[in-house]
Amino acid sequence: MRRIETDIIVIGGGATGAGIARDVSMRGLRCVLIEKNDLASGTTGRNHGLLHSGARYAVKDLESARECIRENRILKKIARHCVEDTGGLFVTLPEDDPMYHRNLIEGCRFAGINAREITVRRALQIEPNLNPAILSALHVPDGTIDPFRLTSANALDASERGAIIMTHTRVNAIIRNGTRVEGVSCIDRKNEQLDIYGSVVINASGVWGQEICSMAGIELAMFPSKGSMLIIDYRINGVVVNRCRPPADGDIIVPGDTVSLIGTTSMEVPYEKIHDNNVTDEEIEVLLSDGEKLIPNVSRTRALRAYSGVRPLIAVSGENTGRNISRGIALIDHNTRDGLEGLITIAGGKLMTYRLMAEKATDLACRKAGVSRKCTTHKVPLPGSEKGISRRRRIKEFSGIPDSVVGSTFYRHGQRLQSIMTREKRNYRLICECEMVTEGEIEYAIKNLNVKDLVDLRRRTRIGMGPCQGELCAYRGSGLLQEYGGASPEESVELLQDFLEERWKGVRPVLWGDGLRESEFTYWIYQGLFGISRPVKIKKKRTD
Numbered sequence: 001m002r003r004i005e006t007d008i009i010v011i012g013g014g015a016t017g018a019g020i021a022r023d024v025s026m027r028g029l030r031c032v033l034i035e036k037n038d039l040a041s042g043t044t045g046r047n048h049g050l051l052h053s054g055a056r057y058a059v060k061d062l063e064s065a066r067e068c069i070r071e072n073r074i075l076k077k078i079a080r081h082c083v084e085d086t087g088g089l090f091v092t093l094p095e096d097d098p099m100y101h102r103n104l105i106e107g108c109r110f111a112g113i114n115a116r117e118i119t120v121r122r123a124l125q126i127e128p129n130l131n132p133a134i135l136s137a138l139h140v141p142d143g144t145i146d147p148f149r150l151t152s153a154n155a156l157d158a159s160e161r162g163a164i165i166m167t168h169t170r171v172n173a174i175i176r177n178g179t180r181v182e183g184v185s186c187i188d189r190k191n192e193q194l195d196i197y198g199s200v201v202i203n204a205s206g207v208w209g210q211e212i213c214s215m216a217g218i219e220l221a222m223f224p225s226k227g228s229m230l231i232i233d234y235r236i237n238g239v240v241v242n243r244c245r246p247p248a249d250g251d252i253i254v255p256g257d258t259v260s261l262i263g264t265t266s267m268e269v270p271y272e273k274i275h276d277n278n279v280t281d282e283e284i285e286v287l288l289s290d291g292e293k294l295i296p297n298v299s300r301t302r303a304l305r306a307y308s309g310v311r312p313l314i315a316v317s318g319e320n321t322g323r324n325i326s327r328g329i330a331l332i333d334h335n336t337r338d339g340l341e342g343l344i345t346i347a348g349g350k351l352m353t354y355r356l357m358a359e360k361a362t363d364l365a366c367r368k369a370g371v372s373r374k375c376t377t378h379k380v381p382l383p384g385s386e387k388g389i390s391r392r393r394r395i396k397e398f399s400g401i402p403d404s405v406v407g408s409t410f411y412r413h414g415q416r417l418q419s420i421m422t423r424e425k426r427n428y429r430l431i432c433e434c435e436m437v438t439e440g441e442i443e444y445a446i447k448n449l450n451v452k453d454l455v456d457l458r459r460r461t462r463i464g465m466g467p468c469q470g471e472l473c474a475y476r477g478s479g480l481l482q483e484y485g486g487a488s489p490e491e492s493v494e495l496l497q498d499f500l501e502e503r504w505k506g507v508r509p510v511l512w513g514d515g516l517r518e519s520e521f522t523y524w525i526y527q528g529l530f531g532i533s534r535p536v537k538i539k540k541k542r543t544d
């Protein structure tokens with residue numbers, strides 16, 4: 001059995017856990033982060049990617065709204081390469097209560113959110129695909145944030161500062177000595193046992209926080225609330241479009257990268273069902289029909305995939321009613337609450353407040369570890385977001401390589417472009433045409449960004465996230481995992497199979513029309529050419 005000694009142990013490699021690992025390392029402490037799957041494979045990789053302005057909370061939850069706008073301004077500076085400053089609209093439809101528009105303006109004023117009333121004509125100029133029947137519109141500083149890039153950049157920064165990031169390693173016991181937590185026992189990808197000892201354990205495992213607490217012998221009740229979302233194959237809107245009414249199903253369309261996303265439903269689920277990421281036909285119908293009210297024709301645009309996530313909200317007595325439960329941050333010192341020293345839980349909040357959550361948890365951990373260094377994560381840019389090479393220099397430095405290829409790599413990795421791109425032809429060979437992912441980017445990700453399989457590679461580079469969902473890039477990617485990642489030929493076939501099955505889960509609920517045709521084609525490529533045939537069942541939903 002292996003044994004590691006460190007200062008702070010972080011359980012969970014979502015945005016919160018990765019943010020804590022970064023903050024802890026920046027304050028000079030040793031840190032080990034344990035993630036049972038991949039970075040951002042929990043709720044962090046299963047949301048809208050909305051960089052909230054706070055307006056969605058401004059009417060009912062002023063504290064969350066204020067947190068959002070503060071973090072919005074910080075993330076636009078420190079995470080520039082993960083953020084798109086699109087702006088957002090709140091639009092009122094004829095069937096909506098016009099009073100909500102007024103309340104929202106008032107709420108935004110109290111929260112310090114710059115919400116501007118604009119004419120319907122101006123709204124349609126900003127977003128020409130909008131429903132022309134809208135009655136009023138507000139412009140707010142919403143944006144979008146890529147959760148995969150954000151988490152990876154935090155983990156990268158932490159590891160460059162000395163933190164150990166262990167993915168595909170599961171915490172299966174908390175090591176206790178009387179009323180003190182001393183560490184965690186884990187099991188890694190190769191089924192090897194590992195014990196890690198540290199002075200503080202931070203439970204940043206999101207909705208799984210309840211399980212971690214029960215391993216420590218204490219109780220924590222989560223309030224799992226599931227939300228489903230639908231990805232549309234084109235970027236049909238340039239700005240975030242919100243419906244101006246109290247939060248409800250199908251009231252937001254968020255653009256991101258090459259696609260747009262309709263969200264979300266909200267459904268209370270029993271704790272035993274938190275792993276069930278199925279999206280039902282009814283949820284898809286609701287998302288399409290409500291999405292259609294904001295942007296007509298959205299339901300006739302090709303749907304790419306559907307997925308769901310579970311909000312890691314902590315149950316508080318008296319207010320546990322789905323959308324009404326607070327999105328506020330819960331920081332729990334289990335010494336104060338349960339008489340158990342050395343364990344902290346951080347949960348609730350949002351992707352958007354991950355940095356603030358990390359700051360709060362790290363402040364408490366530092367107090368326990370007797371360290372007084374202050375947080376600086378709000379000032380120091382993430383790797384890739386530093387000031388550096390200008391567009392003009394980029395074009396000059398990489399002249400001869402198509403600008404779109406250089407631009408895509410820069411879009412995803414920011415200033416790290418210079419560690420990725422070379423003039424060697426092989427380096428900028430396209431592996432994924434839909435998302436313009438090059439061989440150089442894949443090599444960089446495999447060697448530097450904790451990539452263990454093809455699904456991890458997808459989260460780091462967007463390989464297989466485009467219209468074909470991996471039809472032409474998956475097998476190339478699995479070949480590169482052999483070349484740069486040391487996978488054996490047999491392993492790379494297994495990894496390819498796992499990747500296709502993972503993609504299939506999201507494609508299956510939206511199989512009609514072009515999507516169905518493309519899936520059939522993918523099936524024949526992998527079955528016909530490669531003989532990869534774990535049986536799959538095609539469920540035809542619509543006629544086209």
Ligand SMILES: Cc1cc2nc3c(=O)[nH]c(=O)nc-3n(C[C@H](O)[C@H](O)[C@H](O)COP(=O)(O)OP(=O)(O)OC[C@H]3O[C@@H](n4cnc5c(N)ncnc54)[C@H](O)[C@@H]3O)c2cc1C
Pocket residue numbers: 011012013014015016017034035036037038039040041042043044045046047048049050051052169170171172204205206207208225226227228264308309310311312347348349350351352353
């Ligand atoms: C439908 C939906 C839409 C949302 N939209 C937005 C949005 O647009 N903007 C926004 O700001 N927020 C949004 N959110 C909220 C946001 O996604 C979450 O608050 C945030 O991602 C939580 O991150 P986390 O790191 O705390 O948790 P997670 O991302 O869930 O991370 C926890 C990690 O812990 C790991 N883990 C669990 N158990 C163990 C174990 N035993 N050992 C090791 N590792 C373990 C898990 O694998 C997981 O990766 C949305 C949420 C949902 C559900």
